[in-house]
Amino acid sequence: SQQGEEDPQALSIQEGENATMNCSYKTSINNLQWYRQNSGRGLVHLILIRSNEREKHSGRLRVTLDTSKKSSSLLITASRAADTASYFCAGLSGGYNKLIFGAGTRLAVHP
Amino acid sequence: DTEVTQTPKHLVMGMTNKKSLKCEQHMGHRAMYWYKQKAKKPPELMFVYSYEKLSINESVPSRFSPECPNSSLLNLHLHALQPEDSALYLCASSQEGGAITGELFFGEGSRLTVL
Numbered sequence: 187s188q189q190g191e192e193d194p195q196a197l198s199i200q201e202g203e204n205a206t207m208n209c210s211y212k213t214s215i216n217n218l219q220w221y222r223q224n225s226g227r228g229l230v231h232l233i234l235i236r237s238n239e240r241e242k243h244s245g246r247l248r249v250t251l252d253t254s255k256k257s258s259s260l261l262i263t264a265s266r267a268a269d270t271a272s273y274f275c276a277g278l279s280g281g282y283n284k285l286i287f288g289a290g291t292r293l294a295v296h297p
Numbered sequence: 298d299t300e301v302t303q304t305p306k307h308l309v310m311g312m313t314n315k316k317s318l319k320c321e322q323h324m325g326h327r328a329m330y331w332y333k334q335k336a337k338k339p340p341e342l343m344f345v346y347s348y349e350k351l352s353i354n355e356s357v358p359s360r361f362s363p364e365c366p367n368s369s370l371l372n373l374h375l376h377a378l379q380p381e382d383s384a385l386y387l388c389a390s391s392q393e394g395g396a397i398t399g400e401l402f403f404g405e406g407s408r409l410t411v412l
Contacts, residue, residue, distance in 0.1 A: 219400060226408070228301075228387060229340065231400035274339055283328050283391070284353055285401060287339035 192275060196292045205262040207291040209275035210255075216278050218251055218258050219285070223272045232260075232273075265295045300324055303388050303404035311412050312378060318407045320371040320388030329371040330389040330401065331363060340387055346371060378411045385409075 193208045211218070217236045221229040235242045235251045235258065242249045248261040262269055275288040301322045310316050320329065328347050332340035345353035346365040360382075362374040371388055385408050389401040 221401075221403075226385065226406075228403035228405040229389075229401075230403070234400060283330070283345045283347060284342060285330075286342060290339050292337075 192273075192288045192291045194291060195289065196294070198294045198296065199265060200296050201265060201267055203265055203295075205265050205269070205293055205295070207260045207273050207293070209258045209260070209288050211258075211275070211277050211288070212256065213277075215253075218249075219276045220247075220249060220258075220260050221274045221276060221287070223274065223290075225271070229274065262293075265293075267295050267297045269293060269295050301388055301390055301402050301404035303386075303407050305407060306405065307408045307410075309410045309412065310375065310378065312380075314378075315374070315376045317375065318373040318386055318388075318409070320373075320404055321369055322390040322402070323369055324390060324402065325368075326390035326392055326402070327368060328391045329365060330391075331371070331373055332387040332389065334385045334387060334406070344373075375409070378409075380411050383409055383411045 191210050197205055199205055215237055217234050219234045220232040222232050223229045233242060233244050233247055233249050235249050237253055240251060246263045251258045258275055272290045272292050274290045276285050278285055304319045330345050331343040333343050334340045342355050343357045344363045349365045349368055360377050364372040385406045387406045388404045391401045392399050
């Protein structure tokens with residue numbers, strides 16, 4: 187079962203625009219992580235936000251976490267064609283190492 | 298470049314074959330994972346090893362048999378697979394604290410096709 191549900195499922199934007207992806211989850215979490223996956227490749231960790239944090243930044247990435255609404259968002263500012271990928275949120279579900287992924291958002295950034 | 302190495306990158310096998318997928322990491326991580334990913338779907342957790350012991354099995358069919366010979370290696374033995382098992386198989390590792398404290402490092406995956 188999936189820990190997170192992402193919204194939107196697919197997003198198409200122009201270079202330079204911002205991209206916002208949302209993730210909602212069902213159970214309590216210790217942390218929430220975001221990963222990126224280029225087509226057919228492995229996943230790359232982007233950022234981790236802990237349950238006692240509300241916002242975190244890393245370069246052009248901004249992640250927010252609202253534990254009361256069980257939701258998180260990933261903002262990519264000033265997007266580039268190279269940002270084209272699938273983005274997944276992931277949270278721990280019922281186990282120390284049981285990291286479960288959301289459905290993902292497929293982002294396409296057009297030059 | 299990823300520090301988790303998976304071999305082979307591509308594998309085609311018949312339903313009666315026996316094959317293995319291999320994963321190696323030299324980051325000193327003590328937790329290792331197998332995920333299965335179908336096209337346009339998220340990775341689905343299959344197995345987790347912690348300190349070379351199987352700690353999580355997500356009710357995976359016995360035709361998939363994991364093995365952790367040592368702290369750097371993780372294998373997935375495949376036998377009598379079905380065409381619906383065709384997928385990208387991803388290996389990952391993490392530090393001692395596991396996913397609760399940090400990130401998972403993924404390999405590039407092994408693309409499996411079952412004929």
